[in-house]
Each structure stands twice: as structure tokens, then as C-alpha cells.
Amino acid sequence: MRINPSVKNALIDYLEGNVGKFVSLQEIINRAPREATDQEILFILSEGEFEGNIRKDRKQGLDGYTIVKSMEKKEKLNDVVLVISKPELHKFGLEGVQARNNQIETRKCFCDIIDSSKHFLRICSPFMERNVSAPDSIPDFGQRIANALKRGVQIKLLSRELALRRGNEVDWMIDIAESVGEKKSLEIRDYHFLNQTGTKIHSSTHAKMLIADHSMAYVGSGELREYSLAVNFEVGCQLKGPIVVGAVEIFDSMFQRGVPYDR
Known part of the structure; x- marks a missing residue:
């Protein structure tokens, strides 16, 4: 058994x-x-x-x-925890599974990563919307980002199609950085390239990642928008330990290939 x-x-x-x-x-x-x-x-x-x-x-x-004596814990828990977003209509069917397996909600995972960052916060979110701050998502998301910037955290944000049509999806992040006088600490890049004729996508990002320094990371289907946190069923992993180093290397490699964005 x-x-x-x-x-x-x-x-x-x-x-x-x-x-x-x-x-x-x-x-x-x-x-x-x-x-x-x-x-x-x-x-x-x-x-x-x-x-x-x-x-x-x-x-x-x-x-x-x-x-009689202590029992040995033969199976040590991994440094990997499943992270889930529970659709409202089905959340009661998942709560038992979540508690039984020490799983956590996507909202909590994202907040833990943002709040624990000390030097760098890396974000890869292809579809990023201001409604991530909705009451049923992370209402104080903007304040958490502002607090990170004020404590000296450098934020790297990788998204897609910013130059073409989606720039407004990240402009509000620039507003937050400017409001605390830390625009220089926010670097945004656009990873989305078309073929030579401009008719097909040559390469683009669809990855979803949040990484605090080299200590904690999220990799999964969840992203920074209300639908992903409060409506959709999403699954990912919270990573801790040496494995995070690899996640940082993957992010940085793609980030370097992105095109700098500013409104």
C-alpha cells in the first residue's frame, strides 16, 4: 500500500x-x-x-x-509543492486533496514569492492584466510590488507582443515603479518574434514563472491575471532548493533574447 x-x-x-x-x-x-x-x-x-x-x-x-521509541521518517518531503487555482464551482472537490497533500493555492504561492524576494524578482507572464488586483485575486498586488521595489529588489518582467498591441498590459507596472521612484529597478522585455514576412509567429513566450532570488520559484500554468487566479483550474509547482538555480538560468537566457520595452 x-x-x-x-x-x-x-x-x-x-x-x-x-x-x-x-x-x-x-x-x-x-x-x-x-x-x-x-x-x-x-x-x-x-x-x-x-x-x-x-x-x-x-x-x-x-x-x-x-x-516504545521514535519511528523513522523514511520518506522525506520534496522541495517541490503542487500549487493549484481552484475554480469556484469545483473548489470544494479540491480542498480535501489540497490539504491532504500539503498543496497551496496559486495566490498564496505568488504572494510568498514576491514578499520573500530580497534582490531579484523574475516574472514571466505572457498575459498579464491589471485585474490581478481584483478582490478575488491579489487585491494588494500593486502594494506588494511597490514594497519589493522599495526594499531594493530588481524586477525583471518578460512578456509578449508588447510592441505590437499588448503594451498596456504592463504599463501599469511602470506606473507602480514610478510612484515609488524606482523605475530604474524595473526592466521589461518583450519576447515575441514573427517570421520574415510577418505572417506567422517565429518564436514567442508562453511560459509562466515567478522566481525570488535563487531561493523559491513557481513554474506552471498560472499567471498574473484574475481569470488565472480565481476562475480557471491551474496547476503548477513551487520549487525550493538547488533546482531554483536552473529555473533562474532558463529565465535569464530567454530574458536576454527579449527586446527591451518602455512605453
Whole structure:
């Protein structure tokens, strides 16, 4: 049986706090993560019993276990967390899955990345709209960007078709930078190239990425607009650790090939 590592580690944490004590089975079930199934709990307990970490016992008429010693967490959680945007009509069907797997919402992931940036904030959003600040999205998005600029963060923004027709989708970012006297700290580039006849796209960006320094990144289908945060079903990953270095290198490589944009 494949056990969810998040559920297993949470249950082991609880059992470790009771080493040398008797804990009833009902109490274990009550204190286990609410997303855990009874089958998972019993499997984890039987595994611990087989390894000699816990012992079946009965006290005061209650079935339970005496916790003999700490149980080893054999499966360490990755530095990768799934990130989801939940459509309003289906969000209740996803909330249990989200909690069970330590997943987070796209809005929270984006805010965490923006707020944690200290030196560089890299954004790749092919379709970026002012309505990202809508009440059901990130209402204080503009303030978060302004705060990042004021604390000395350099922002690199990569988008598409800015010179052709979409410049207004990023001009409001320039407004934010100018409002705090940090326009020089915002660099915008346009990655969208047509073929020689101008009739077909030769190369363009459709990637969605947010990266804080070399410490945290988002890669997925979500982007900085209301539909992506509050209406559409989107899935991505929040990355931490050495893997972020690779994400930075990919972004910088494409950013260097973009055309500088200013309104």
C-alpha cells in the first residue's frame, strides 16, 4: 500500500511526542491528520509495530499502543509543492486533496514569492492584466510590488507582443515603479518574434514563472491575471532548493533574447 508521505510524517510527529506512553487507538485516529483514512492509519501503525517502534496494548478497557521509541521518517518531503487555482464551482472537490497533500493555492504561492524576494524578482507572464488586483485575486498586488521595489529588489518582467498591441498590459507596472521612484529597478522585455514576412509567429513566450532570488520559484500554468487566479483550474509547482538555480538560468537566457520595452 502506498502511503501519502505528508500524512505519514504528520502521524509520526504525533507518536514521537508520546514515546514511553500508552495512546488509545481512538485517540490516534482523532489526532491524525483529518485527511488521513483509517486504512492509512492502521497501515502506519502495523508498520511501526513490525519494526518494534510501537507495541499493541490495552489499558483501562481501551485498545491502543505503547510507543516504545521514535519511528523513522523514511520518506522525506520534496522541495517541490503542487500549487493549484481552484475554480469556484469545483473548489470544494479540491480542498480535501489540497490539504491532504500539503498543496497551496496559486495566490498564496505568488504572494510568498514576491514578499520573500530580497534582490531579484523574475516574472514571466505572457498575459498579464491589471485585474490581478481584483478582490478575488491579489487585491494588494500593486502594494506588494511597490514594497519589493522599495526594499531594493530588481524586477525583471518578460512578456509578449508588447510592441505590437499588448503594451498596456504592463504599463501599469511602470506606473507602480514610478510612484515609488524606482523605475530604474524595473526592466521589461518583450519576447515575441514573427517570421520574415510577418505572417506567422517565429518564436514567442508562453511560459509562466515567478522566481525570488535563487531561493523559491513557481513554474506552471498560472499567471498574473484574475481569470488565472480565481476562475480557471491551474496547476503548477513551487520549487525550493538547488533546482531554483536552473529555473533562474532558463529565465535569464530567454530574458536576454527579449527586446527591451518602455512605453
